[in-house]
Amino acid sequence: MASLSQLMENEVFMAFASYTTIVLSKMMFMSTATAFYRLTRKVFANPEDCAGFGKGENAKKYLRTDDRVERVRRAHLNDLENIVPFLGIGLLYSLSGPDLSTAILHFRLFVGARIYHTIAYLTPLPQPNRALAFFIGYGVTLSMAYRLLKSKLYL
Amino acid sequence: MASLSQLMENEVFMAFASYTTIVLSKMMFMSTATAFYRLTRKVFANPEDCAGFGKGENAKKYLRTDDRVERVRRAHLNDLENIVPFLGIGLLYSLSGPDLSTAILHFRLFVGARIYHTIAYLTPLPQPNRALAFFIGYGVTLSMAYRLLKSKLYL
Amino acid sequence: MASLSQLMENEVFMAFASYTTIVLSKMMFMSTATAFYRLTRKVFANPEDCAGFGKGENAKKYLRTDDRVERVRRAHLNDLENIVPFLGIGLLYSLSGPDLSTAILHFRLFVGARIYHTIAYLTPLPQPNRALAFFIGYGVTLSMAYRLLKSKLYL
Numbered sequence: 451m452a453s454l455s456q457l458m459e460n461e462v463f464m465a466f467a468s469y470t471t472i473v474l475s476k477m478m479f480m481s482t483a484t485a486f487y488r489l490t491r492k493v494f495a496n497p498e499d500c501a502g503f504g505k506g507e508n509a510k511k512y513l514r515t516d517d518r519v520e521r522v523r524r525a526h527l528n529d530l531e532n533i534v535p536f537l538g539i540g541l542l543y544s545l546s547g548p549d550l551s552t553a554i555l556h557f558r559l560f561v562g563a564r565i566y567h568t569i570a571y572l573t574p575l576p577q578p579n580r581a582l583a584f585f586i587g588y589g590v591t592l593s594m595a596y597r598l599l600k601s602k603l604y605l
Numbered sequence: 606m607a608s609l610s611q612l613m614e615n616e617v618f619m620a621f622a623s624y625t626t627i628v629l630s631k632m633m634f635m636s637t638a639t640a641f642y643r644l645t646r647k648v649f650a651n652p653e654d655c656a657g658f659g660k661g662e663n664a665k666k667y668l669r670t671d672d673r674v675e676r677v678r679r680a681h682l683n684d685l686e687n688i689v690p691f692l693g694i695g696l697l698y699s700l701s702g703p704d705l706s707t708a709i710l711h712f713r714l715f716v717g718a719r720i721y722h723t724i725a726y727l728t729p730l731p732q733p734n735r736a737l738a739f740f741i742g743y744g745v746t747l748s749m750a751y752r753l754l755k756s757k758l759y760l
Numbered sequence: 761m762a763s764l765s766q767l768m769e770n771e772v773f774m775a776f777a778s779y780t781t782i783v784l785s786k787m788m789f790m791s792t793a794t795a796f797y798r799l800t801r802k803v804f805a806n807p808e809d810c811a812g813f814g815k816g817e818n819a820k821k822y823l824r825t826d827d828r829v830e831r832v833r834r835a836h837l838n839d840l841e842n843i844v845p846f847l848g849i850g851l852l853y854s855l856s857g858p859d860l861s862t863a864i865l866h867f868r869l870f871v872g873a874r875i876y877h878t879i880a881y882l883t884p885l886p887q888p889n890r891a892l893a894f895f896i897g898y899g900v901t902l903s904m905a906y907r908l909l910k911s912k913l914y915l
Contacts, residue, residue, distance in 0.1 A: 464759040467697040471750045474690040478746065481686060481739075495679060498729050524805060530685060530840060531791060535784040537693045538847045542777040574808050584791075591788065595781045604774040619914040622852040626905045629845040633901065636841060636894075650834060653884050685840060692848045 462553045466544040469557035470537060473564055477533055480526035483572070487519045525571040528584070529564065535591050536560055543594040546601060556590050563587040617708045621699040624712035625692060628719055632688055635681035638727070642674045680726040683739070684719065690746050691715055698749040701756060711745050718742040772863045776854040779867035780847060783874055787843055790836035793882070797829045835881040838894070839874065845901050846870055853904040856911060866900050873897040 487493070493516040494500040500512035540560075544553065567583035569575070642648070648671040649655040655667035695715075699708065722738035724730070797803070803826040804810040810822035850870075854863065877893035879885070 461759065467701070467753060468759050470693050471697065471753050474693050475747070475750050477686075478690050478743065481743065496676070496726075496729065498732050498735075501731065521806070526686065527682075527837075530689060531787075531836065534689060534840060534844060534847070535788050537689070538780050538784050541696075541851075542781065546777070571806075574806065576811065577808050580808075588788065588791065592785070595785050598777060598781050604771065604778050616914065622856070622908060623914050625848050626852065626908050629848050630902070630905050632841075633845050633898065636898065651831070651881075651884065653887050653890075656886065681841065682837075685844060689844060692844070696851075 461550050462544050462548060465550075465554050465557055466540055469561045470540065473533055473536070473561045476561075476565060476568065477526070477529045480522060480529060480568070484519060484522045484526065487516070487522055491516050491518060493519050521574070522572065525568055528567070528571070532564065532584070532587050532591070535595075536587070539591055539595045539598065543598050546598055548597065556594055560587050560590040563590070616705050617699050617703060620705075620709050620712055621695055624716050625695065628688055628691070628716045631716075631720060631723065632681070632684045635677060635684060635723075639674060639677045639681065642671070642677055646671050646673065648674050676729070677727065680723055683722070683726070687719065687739070687742050687746070690750075691742070694746055694750045694753065698753050701753055703752065711749055715742050715745040718745070771860050772854050772858060775860075775864050775867055776850055779871050780850065783843055783846070783871045786871075786875060786878065787836070787839045790832060790839060790878070794829060794832045794836065797826070797832055801826050801828065803829050831884070832882065835878055838877070838881070842874065842894070842897050842901070845905075846897070849901055849905045849908065853908050856908055858907065866904055870897050870900040873900070 488499075492500070492503060492512045493514055494512050497509065497513060500509045503509055503512055540557070543556075563583045563586035567580060567587065570580040570583055574580070643654075647655070647658060647667045648669055649667050652664065652668060655664045658664055658667055695712070698711075718738045718741035722735060722742065725735035725738055729735070798809075802810070802813060802822045803824055804822050807819065807823060810819045813819055813822055850867070853866075873893045873896035877890060877897065880890035880893055884890070
């Protein structure tokens with residue numbers, strides 16, 4: 451297993467592993483935030499979820515949408531749309547032998563921007579807080595994609 | 606290509622590859638389930654999709670939403686939200702040199718929980734069947750994230 | 761770092777890296793397309809996003825949905841649902857030592873099909889253009905999953 455231990459001794463790859471795990475854990479937190487608001491505000495999408503709150507017609511009144519729940523769901527979907535490209539492009543970028551400090555700068559900016567994006571979305575903070583956080587994360591991923599294609603293009 | 610053959614001779618990595626392929630194929634099945642319900646129930650989101658069922662106003666009546674279709678779509682989105690973290694964290698966890706039997710236990714629990722989640726969502730089974738399946742998958746991913754950060758944190 | 765340079769000298773892996781970066785960049789373009797339509801059509805999901813267009817009740821009229829914006833969002837979600845399996849299965853397939861020309865055929869078909877899917881969805885082109893693009897991408901991913909499980913199954 452020489453190759454595996456070498457992979458995990460590579461500092462860029464280890465940094466990528468750490469930052470990715472953090473940003474994915476943050477994304478998973480959005481599921482619990484949705485569940486929290488659904489339960490405390492009694493807002494459900496499925497009849498079986500509110501069966502405990504009453505029988506028949508009495509339970510159906512909880513099948514509704516709520517601004518707060520929809521806001522968390524939009525933040526969650528935005529995370530998915532941005533973290534999936536980071537995951538794929540970042541992994542390949544990490545394996546392409548970039549400079550350690552450049553790579554760590556990319557990872558830190560991305561993770562910081564996504565955490566700030568969540569804070570700006572859920573508070574909510576006035577624009578352009580959220581837009582700025584979005585574009586920093588977006589720019590970081592595009593920068594990694596550019597470096598990857600420039601050095602390793604093989605079509 | 607010594608490193609590649611070594612990677613695929615690593616048992617943890619091969620197990621991860623197999624379970625991931627299975628759970629991603631299961632997720633892809635949700636697309637066909639959505640298409641099946643859209644076609645059999647004539648429920649469409651795009652005007653061009655129901656052009657074959659009539660002209661003009663006659664076709665527009667099929668542009669609607671349906672409980673069954675929305676249920677499959679929610680199950681699909683929940684899969685995405687949970688399988689993406691498993692994909693990223695699980696890959697890095699597999700490369701971090703975990704104990705084989707511990708790793709396989711994680712993968713089996715996750716894949717089993719997600720398959721049961723789909724069954725519970727689509728049947729639908731009464732709660733807490735779906736909630737339990739969700740939290741098992743969620744806990745497995747968090748457990749891998751915890752082990753990864755504990756042994757390999759590099760910020 | 762012998763293993764890393766070997767990984768990036770592997771032609772299948774380099775091809776996978778290039779095509780994946782392209783298809784993920786294409787998916788990221790959907791975010792800017794959504795933002796473009798939201799701004800030009802003044803259609804927003806969050807009150808803070810349209811605060812610049814007026815005060816109080818005057819701004820609230822921009823909190824609405826729009827066919828064009830919803831179309832882009834559906835295309836984006838469909839991308840996510842299909843590119844995530846390609847990312848996971850394609851990565852593992854690339855590491856399993858496939859024939860170079862077979863692998864590149866898979867990657868090219870997938871990326872071409874997803875680009876055509878976006879064109880067919882956003883134009884929109886009449887069916888079965890979009891359905892065909894969807895099924896080519898879907899079939900390519902299933903073909904890689906089949907080859908992977910056939911050669912490397914380890915449960």
